[in-house]
Every structure is written in C-alpha cells, then in structure tokens.
Amino acid sequence: MKRIITVLAVIATLGLTAWTLVNNKKEVEEKVYKPNPDQKVGVRTAVASLQNLSQETEFLGSFSPNREIEIRPQAGGQIVSLPIEEGQTVGAGRLIAKLDDEQLRYQIEGLMVTLEGYQNDLKRYEVLVKGDATPAINLERTQLSIRSTQAQIKQLQKQLANTTVTTPFSGIVTDKMVEKGSVVSVGSPIAKITDISTLKLVVQVPEKAINQFRVGQSLPITTEVYPDARFVGRISMIAAQGDAAHNYPIEITVPNSGKNQLRAGMYGSIANTNKLKGQTLAVPRQAIVGSEKQPQVYVIEQGKAVLKPVSIGTTTNEYYEITKGLNAGDQVVTSGQINLQNGTPVTAQ
Known part of the structure; x- marks a missing residue:
C-alpha cells in the first residue's frame, strides 16, 4: 500500500512539473518580441553612380627655421x-x-x-x-x-x-x-639668431606615396594656428634615403607673411590628391556589409531591401569601386542595415 502511494506521489509531482514548464513556455513566448513582417524599416540610401575616384592623403609635419646660427x-x-x-x-x-x-x-x-x-x-x-x-x-x-x-x-x-x-x-x-x-673665449657662444622670413616644413612621407611628389612642386599648406589662412609652399628637397620605417623626409619651403606670422616648431600639413581611376561605378563605404572577402550590399527593389553580393576594386576614404553585382542608378542602403534582413520592407530617406 505504501509503495502505491509513493508511486502516485511521484507521478503527481512529475505531472505538476510538466504543467508548470508548459505554462512558463507559453508566458515566455508571449513576451518575446515578434517583428511585424509588414512593418517598414526606415533607412538612409545612396545611388550607385559613375565617379572619378581620387584619394586625398594628408601628411603632418612641423616648421623649422630657414637659418639658425x-x-x-x-x-x-x-x-x-x-x-x-x-x-x-x-x-x-x-x-x-x-x-x-x-x-x-x-x-x-x-x-x-x-x-x-x-x-x-x-x-x-x-x-x-x-x-x-x-x-x-x-x-x-x-x-x-x-x-x-x-x-x-x-x-x-x-x-x-x-x-x-x-x-x-x-x-x-x-x-x-x-x-x-x-x-x-674664442668660439664660446654669445647669442643665437633665427631667420624665419622663410620656413621649412618637414613631413615624413611613406614609401608607397613618395613617387607622388617632385622637387619644385607647389603644394597648399594648412596650419592649426591659422585654420582659415592659405599658405603655399614649394618642395625644395626629397630625401634620397628613408628611415627604418620606410618614411622619407620631404622639405617644403614656405614664405612667411607678416599678417599670419608662422613660427618655428608650429605644426603644418600638406594634402596630396592622387587620381586612382577614371569613370567607374562606386558606392559609399557605409553601404558595404559582410566581410572583406564576401562583401554585400542591400539594394532597394520594389520597396524591399534585397541583399546582394558584390565585388569591390579600388577604395578611397569615402568610396568603394564596384566591379560586379550592381548597376549605375541602383539605390543602396548606407545606414540602418542592422535592422534589415533579406526582403525587409523599407522606407528610404
């Protein structure tokens, strides 16, 4: 008799546990967010277009005096x-x-x-x-x-x-x-004279960019102390030997004006624009998702985001060249991809 009562108690306990688990599962499922397949997601877009891709590279250096003795x-x-x-x-x-x-x-x-x-x-x-x-x-x-x-x-x-x-x-x-x-005594220093009527901006240029410069080339120069002033310098020297990091010093002679007086030791930078390619199909860098080996792009088709694989070529700071997978005029998503899946309805901004 005791054995029967024990067996019944175990069965009742197991049944109660199973009922509790089923009931909890229903409550959890009710609380889980289920996206509405018909709700549109707001995204930002851009148009794939033909562009002349160019890369602007900035090099920072410091001014040194023309002469000092x-x-x-x-x-x-x-x-x-x-x-x-x-x-x-x-x-x-x-x-x-x-x-x-x-x-x-x-x-x-x-x-x-x-x-x-x-x-x-x-x-x-x-x-x-x-x-x-x-x-x-x-x-x-x-x-x-x-x-x-x-x-x-x-x-x-x-x-x-x-x-x-x-x-x-x-x-x-x-x-x-x-x-x-x-x-x-003979040869002991008395004073130091510094000539800043002309300054020399010395920048370090990496090996891959050194061929973009030549002696005599004029370059625009910007400074932190005079952000709105425009200075123009001329390359007077390109080092024949680089350092251990394969950087080559370039010396740019800059006339010093009276209005915006530059001083030795100030920072200055040069920007060099290198034309990478002529007319080619390109999209903003923000449009690319996936990995570098398998890049993908969300394209807006009939109000939905369609995920397409693409092939990329030349890259700049702002754009990727698309060599395969898109056509000129395609509308691509540049912001909001985290909320998208293939086929998600979208509202383009």
Missing part, C-alpha cells in the same frame, strides 16, 4: 657692449657684442712707431748705398724688417676686427647666453 666670437676678452635682447629683430651686419680691444690698439700703435723708424732708415740707406757709404745688406735687412712689421700690424688689425661681433644675416635673437662684462 649660434654667434661665436673669433677673439676672446671681456664684453664691453652687448646691445641685444631676446626676441629682438636684428638686420644683417648688426652689432651683437663688442669685446675689449684696448690692448690690441696699444700693440698696433707700438708697431706703427717701429714701422715709421724702419721707413726712415730705409730712406737713409738708399742714399748711402748709392754713394757706397754703407753695404747693401743694411738696405735689404731694413726692407725685410718693414715687411715683417707690416705683417704683424695686419695680423693685429684682423684680431682687432674680430673683437666686433656682428650678425651674418637678418633674424630674431632667440637666445642671449652672456651679459655685458662677461669674459668669453
């Missing part, structure tokens, strides 16, 4: 005059520093007196030699002394000229390294 004196001594300040614009031949030259002037003055004495002796010996009153060798020695003294004077005059330090070209004083009263 550290002013180093060819003489040593104390600086007695230093009429420059950082940021000051100076012209070519402008005085940068004057070194103490008093000792050199004294030496030149002493040699001038000696030279005058030799020249007087020369006049006397010339008269005496003519009258055989003195050996000719005295005349020769005096002539050699005059030449030697003149050479010493020229040497000291050169040293005297070196105590005046001037600019080799026009520019801006970007660094002043000493002060008046400092004692400098």
Whole structure:
C-alpha cells in the first residue's frame, strides 16, 4: 500500500512539473518580441553612380627655421657692449657684442712707431748705398724688417676686427647666453639668431606615396594656428634615403607673411590628391556589409531591401569601386542595415 502511494506521489509531482514548464513556455513566448513582417524599416540610401575616384592623403609635419646660427666670437676678452635682447629683430651686419680691444690698439700703435723708424732708415740707406757709404745688406735687412712689421700690424688689425661681433644675416635673437662684462673665449657662444622670413616644413612621407611628389612642386599648406589662412609652399628637397620605417623626409619651403606670422616648431600639413581611376561605378563605404572577402550590399527593389553580393576594386576614404553585382542608378542602403534582413520592407530617406 505504501509503495502505491509513493508511486502516485511521484507521478503527481512529475505531472505538476510538466504543467508548470508548459505554462512558463507559453508566458515566455508571449513576451518575446515578434517583428511585424509588414512593418517598414526606415533607412538612409545612396545611388550607385559613375565617379572619378581620387584619394586625398594628408601628411603632418612641423616648421623649422630657414637659418639658425649660434654667434661665436673669433677673439676672446671681456664684453664691453652687448646691445641685444631676446626676441629682438636684428638686420644683417648688426652689432651683437663688442669685446675689449684696448690692448690690441696699444700693440698696433707700438708697431706703427717701429714701422715709421724702419721707413726712415730705409730712406737713409738708399742714399748711402748709392754713394757706397754703407753695404747693401743694411738696405735689404731694413726692407725685410718693414715687411715683417707690416705683417704683424695686419695680423693685429684682423684680431682687432674680430673683437666686433656682428650678425651674418637678418633674424630674431632667440637666445642671449652672456651679459655685458662677461669674459668669453674664442668660439664660446654669445647669442643665437633665427631667420624665419622663410620656413621649412618637414613631413615624413611613406614609401608607397613618395613617387607622388617632385622637387619644385607647389603644394597648399594648412596650419592649426591659422585654420582659415592659405599658405603655399614649394618642395625644395626629397630625401634620397628613408628611415627604418620606410618614411622619407620631404622639405617644403614656405614664405612667411607678416599678417599670419608662422613660427618655428608650429605644426603644418600638406594634402596630396592622387587620381586612382577614371569613370567607374562606386558606392559609399557605409553601404558595404559582410566581410572583406564576401562583401554585400542591400539594394532597394520594389520597396524591399534585397541583399546582394558584390565585388569591390579600388577604395578611397569615402568610396568603394564596384566591379560586379550592381548597376549605375541602383539605390543602396548606407545606414540602418542592422535592422534589415533579406526582403525587409523599407522606407528610404
């Protein structure tokens, strides 16, 4: 009797469990969203059309000065005059520093007196030699002394000229390294002069694009600091050797204007448009779905989205060339594909 009751209880439990599962399944199915096959999905579209495909590539670089030099004196001594300040614009031949030259002037003055004495002796010996009153060798020695003294004077005059330090070209004083009263030695830096009347924009161009450029080519240049200004530069140098990453430096000479003054170290970029192909069928990149090996496109046909396989060729930043699978004038979906299946009714925007 107990065994029968146990069996009945197990059967009742199993039946209750089965009923509960069936009931829960119905509730879950009722809650699951079932799309309406007749409801239209809003999508954005574009028309497959014939286009001249071109690729615009932008290369970023930085401006460097046309010329920059550290002013180093060819003489040593104390600086007695230093009429420059950082940021000051100076012209070519402008005085940068004057070194103490008093000792050199004294030496030149002493040699001038000696030279005058030799020249007087020369006049006397010339008269005496003519009258055989003195050996000719005295005349020769005096002539050699005059030449030697003149050479010493020229040497000291050169040293005297070196105590005046001037600019080799026009520019801006970007660094002043000493002060008046400092004692400098030969070759020690005094100041740095930077010429930005013309700038050089240096960009790194990868190997695959280097043949798109040539020396002498004019290029438009854009900058972040002057987004609305238009600059034009000319390629002055293309490196013959690239770096380890196969990038080649290109140097573009850019005249610097007074209104939109560029400075060394600023960023600049060039854009080069490369015509990839003539008239060819193309669609926006957003139209392509699927994988790269099996690209597909949703085409609007009779109010429905029809998924079609295509073959793609040349690509740009904005378009894909379609070599097979579409015709010019086909309306393709460019946005909203995530809500589509093959045959979904759509409303084109």
